[in-house]
Amino acid sequence: MLPRFEVVARRRPVDLVAPGSVLLDRPLGSGWSEPTPHPAPYAAVTASLAEPRPGRLVLELAGGPVRLTGWADVADGTVGLEVHTPERSTTHRSRRHGRAVEPLTELALTLTGTHLTVLTRHVSGWVARVRVNLRDRLDVRDEGWLASLRTGQRWEGTTAPPAGRVVGGGFGQLGLRDLRLVSERDGTPYRLDGRLVLTATSAGAGFFDTAHTSVWTLDPASYELAHRADLFFRRPDRPGVFGDHATHLVHDNGRWLVATSTWGDFDRTLPGATVAVTLARTDADLLAGRHVLDTRRLALPTEGLRSVGVWDPHLVHGEGGWLVGYVSARKFFRFHPVLAEGPDLDTLSLRGAAIDRTATEGTTLVRVDGSWRVLASDGRDGRRGQRRRFPVLDLDLAEVGALDAPYPTNIPWPTLVELGDDDWLMVAFNGASYAGPLPGYGTHGDVVLLRSVPSTR
Numbered sequence: 001m002l003p004r005f006e007v008v009a010r011r012r013p014v015d016l017v018a019p020g021s022v023l024l025d026r027p028l029g030s031g032w033s034e035p036t037p038h039p040a041p042y043a044a045v046t047a048s049l050a051e052p053r054p055g056r057l058v059l060e061l062a063g064g065p066v067r068l069t070g071w072a073d074v075a076d077g078t079v080g081l082e083v084h085t086p087e088r089s090t091t092h093r094s095r096r097h098g099r100a101v102e103p104l105t106e107l108a109l110t111l112t113g114t115h116l117t118v119l120t121r122h123v124s125g126w127v128a129r130v131r132v133n134l135r136d137r138l139d140v141r142d143e144g145w146l147a148s149l150r151t152g153q154r155w156e157g158t159t160a161p162p163a164g165r166v167v168g169g170g171f172g173q174l175g176l177r178d179l180r181l182v183s184e185r186d187g188t189p190y191r192l193d194g195r196l197v198l199t200a201t202s203a204g205a206g207f208f209d210t211a212h213t214s215v216w217t218l219d220p221a222s223y224e225l226a227h228r229a230d231l232f233f234r235r236p237d238r239p240g241v242f243g244d245h246a247t248h249l250v251h252d253n254g255r256w257l258v259a260t261s262t263w264g265d266f267d268r269t270l271p272g273a274t275v276a277v278t279l280a281r282t283d284a285d286l287l288a289g290r291h292v293l294d295t296r297r298l299a300l301p302t303e304g305l306r307s308v309g310v311w312d313p314h315l316v317h318g319e320g321g322w323l324v325g326y327v328s329a330r331k332f333f334r335f336h337p338v339l340a341e342g343p344d345l346d347t348l349s350l351r352g353a354a355i356d357r358t359a360t361e362g363t364t365l366v367r368v369d370g371s372w373r374v375l376a377s378d379g380r381d382g383r384r385g386q387r388r389r390f391p392v393l394d395l396d397l398a399e400v401g402a403l404d405a406p407y408p409t410n411i412p413w414p415t416l417v418e419l420g421d422d423d424w425l426m427v428a429f430n431g432a433s434y435a436g437p438l439p440g441y442g443t444h445g446d447v448v449l450l451r452s453v454p455s456t457r
Helices: 143-147
Strands: 005-011 015-027 031-035 042-049 056-063 066-073 079-084 089-092 106-112 115-122 125-133 150-156 164-173 176-181 195-202 212-218 225-234 245-252 255-261 277-282 289-294 309-318 321-331 334-342 349-353 360-368 371-378 391-393 399-402 415-420 423-429 447-452
Touching: 015 031, 015 042, 015 225, 015 289, 042 056, 042 150, 056 106, 066 106, 066 115, 079 115, 079 125, 089 125, 106 164, 150 164, 164 195, 164 212, 176 245, 176 415, 176 423, 195 225, 195 245, 212 245, 225 255, 245 309, 255 309, 277 289, 277 309, 309 360, 321 360, 334 360, 334 371, 360 415
Parallel strands: 225 289
Antiparallel strands: 005 447, 015 164, 031 150, 042 106, 042 164, 056 066, 056 150, 066 079, 079 089, 106 115, 115 125, 176 195, 195 212, 212 225, 245 255, 255 277, 309 321, 321 334, 334 349, 360 371, 371 391, 391 399, 415 423, 423 447
């Protein structure tokens, strides 16, 4: 029997440049450019100014004949982007968001997937000022181009540049969502020096195609999160490197299994839009650094279901073989939990599908009193009686109860770990946005941590 939960902490790590992926850190200057090769199109450069001074501060990511430039007029706060390719050069400004009213002391340029964004920082945090989608201009996922990237900075003005620093490296995150415990193949939590390990979706300045997968540790005593690694993926059916996410990382007999959802280029307006699940196996140390993983398709059964896509994989291996939880969508976005089983991951068959649900995801397997249960998350757009709650299902996906826990905004996954006798920790997230109104949906969320309440019986 699962206990009642209460919120005990909230965390919101925001890093435009991930601390563990810094490639350059040098003083602001009149002009320079340094090689900063990246494994994936997730890069950032930030500049801090000791004082506002008349002039234009320019940050740049460049590879071959392509230059991606973000700039700010420090005196009047206007901000813009420039995209220079062999075919043409364009300048991009936002009428509503493209001017910083407060004195400008920090500027950033980020590349997240195909999206280029310039941001300014204020007391309330970073604010996105201009964003442009490069999808029709440049193949940012090409590994040759990524390897040629350079990061540059220059100062344009009649005065000398102010004192300051420029930091460049891999893009970090504006928020975290889709948190899932890294586990052993039997479903028990994988621990690193006593800390829990989690995968998360690191939010970029926009929707699905600006995010990527990251790896974190969580101290169950202090609730402190620490960034460890970033994971990127090659697909079996197309070239390039993708920021796919909604991932489960499994430690399997000394190797890693990585099951992830192909959200990295999702666009529901494109013909044939779909989401699938891929699987990678590797001996690499995925708990540190930045990694690009080769994948194959994980064939998740949808026989008898009308399905346009599957996502949110969760894998455990028991006495009878593998159990795999996931989500299937009838259309975007009406979706429900599914469970498959099989002796190995190549011969899975459908075990159950909760087709009565229309907005339920985050399918997660957990042992409760020695038996497997399936947890899920009912979003606000579900049917009556299936909204804003965490249902508990059996292996045939019939509801047998619900978690007694506060339900944050969005559709938070119910990630549970038993720390001791009747002592449980729950890791969730919410839909709190970041970086101002320009990015829109997708910059969420806060990490919401809940703890079990001791029984008074």
